[in-house]
Amino acid sequence: MESSNDTRQRIISAAQELIYTRSYNEVGVQEICNRAEVKKGSFYHFFPSKRDLALAVLDQSQAVMYETIINRAFVDDIPPLARIERFFTIVYDFHKQVKKDTGYVFGCPFGNLGCEMSTRDEDIRCKVDDILRTSEKPFEKALSEAVTRGDLPATDAAATARAIFAYVEGIMVYAKTRNDPELIRELGKHALQLIIPAKIQ
Amino acid sequence: MESSNDTRQRIISAAQELIYTRSYNEVGVQEICNRAEVKKGSFYHFFPSKRDLALAVLDQSQAVMYETIINRAFVDDIPPLARIERFFTIVYDFHKQVKKDTGYVFGCPFGNLGCEMSTRDEDIRCKVDDILRTSEKPFEKALSEAVTRGDLPATDAAATARAIFAYVEGIMVYAKTRNDPELIRELGKHALQLIIPAKIQ
DNA sequence: CTTGACATTGACCGACCAGTCAACTACTAT
DNA sequence: ATAGTAGTTGACTGGTCGGTCAATGTCAAG
Structure with missing residues (x-):
């Protein structure tokens, strides 16, 4: 066993x-x-089949993402909005290191598989969808907390969290296609605007 | 011939x-x-090979995107920022129709191929990269024009245009993975925040 | 009428694809 | 000691993969 x-x-x-x-x-x-x-x-x-393996791989990748990125970024040792900034830093550091080791930026494992398989295998699509939805939660929680603390005006935390994570997926497509992890940092800077529309400069 | x-x-x-x-x-x-x-x-x-066909397909797809989306959105019959909103509307309408016809949201042909092939074929990666860079230009032009007109405070138009289009790519990943064109409209609303950080509500 | 370039065809290549299966081994619980 | 289960193996299937090639067809310019 x-x-x-x-x-x-x-x-x-x-x-x-x-x-x-x-x-x-x-x-x-x-x-x-x-x-x-x-x-x-x-x-x-x-x-039973290759696609069942893909499902298991997705579970595994989600677990790894939590261990290496999400659970490190969203710790309440710093203010909630700073945790979101830390998320981008960790993602950048990770891909910078991978690029150094392998020569490539591989992007997001979920976005990659979602793009490749969503129209071909409904189970895989649903699992990727579920992982994306779940990944929004820590952002949503941080945003709610920021509103409570008065760091942020009243916000639809769920919608904003979704917008941020969609932006993250777009950043990963860009970084992979340009094979340049610096794009994660450069584009990541703009993520704050998705969060704080009312902030003046 | x-x-x-x-x-x-x-x-x-x-x-x-x-x-x-x-x-x-x-x-x-x-x-x-x-x-x-x-x-x-x-x-x-x-x-000469299947990948050379892919290169030709990318050219063709870029031409189609200009005809059906970009050249329709970025016409100066309306103010520059309204053109960007119109871009999102056209993309939404397109995918809504395709979903109605086929049952699927297929996402962005460039993002899809970029995710699948960027680490495997450098020529394809470069072509997709080039298409993404080129696609930013109409956004950049609209943003510059908006600044000139006084619709927008001084902005790094190139950087903002890139952020918007990266966000578009992320939206397409989301819409494809959830197989729901409504996400394009819902997430598209947040794109304005990427553009107008200084605007109060 | 001939020449040569372009276009088309179908047979063919070795490699690989996902998946199957019966035989076999190793271990565990009774 | 034995029966049953879980795990392992390698040979095998029918089909497809990207790509090659020599033979043939088409057509227009000289």
Whole structure:
């Protein structure tokens, strides 16, 4: 049972990396198995199909995003709006490091898969949609808190949080297409305007 | 020569639709040829490879975007900032109609291909990058004009235009992943905040 | 009427695709 | 000790992948 979990986890990890750095349709089951050092027959013992693996990879990627980004950014050691700024900094630092290591900006794993698969697999689309919705929550909470604290005038926190995260997705498309993590920093600066429309300069 | 151009054009049109509604890696050369009613041997008379076809498709898609969206939105019959609002309306109307016809929101053809191919084909990445850069220009021009007219305080028009178009890309990712064109309208409302930071409410 | 360029065709290539399966091994609970 | 379960293996399927090629067809300029 320990070994089984380990095999399954190795498959997920291998797929996560390959699909993120390439794309779902470009990476085959065989290649995933090679990287995970698992025979293909064994793969189908753990996953009924390739798309079920993609679903598991999405769960895994969401967990990683929380560990490495969201749970680090949204800590109440600093004011709520500063946490949002910290979010952008962490995302920038992450992609800057990845670019240094690999030469590439790979963008957002959820946006990537959403763009590739949303019109082709309803389950994958729904799971990505759910992850995006969930990702808005920490922003929404920070915005509400900022309003309560008086840092922000009355705001529709849910709508604004959604706008911010949509902007984040757009930034990731841009950074990936230009293969330049600096765009995350430069475009990130404008995110505050999405938040504080009433602020004068 | 007429017939030759026609064959080439049929291939491009077929590929444009198939790649836009599915993805580059999911659609094969054979399927493109079937839809274009062209034999595969003939395909390779016009295109040295599938990726060269993708490059041609990108050119075609850019031309279509100008005809159907940009050149309709950015006409100086209305004030510059109203043109940007009109851009969002046209994009919304387009995707609303496509959703009605096909059941799907397909997002942005450039963002889609950029996400899928940027780390895999440098020529495609550069072409998408170029298209995004070019697409910012009408926004930049409108913003500059708005500043000149006094509709807007002094602004870095280039940086703001880029932020807006990045936001547009994010909106398209969201609309595609939620398969809901209404998101374009709802999120589009917030774009003005990217433009007019100093405006009070 | 001939030449040469362009266009078209279908057969073909090796590689790979997702997925199947029966046989086998290793371990666990009784 | 044994029966049952979970995990592993490698051979296999039918189909598709991007791409090649030689033969043939078409047509216009000289």
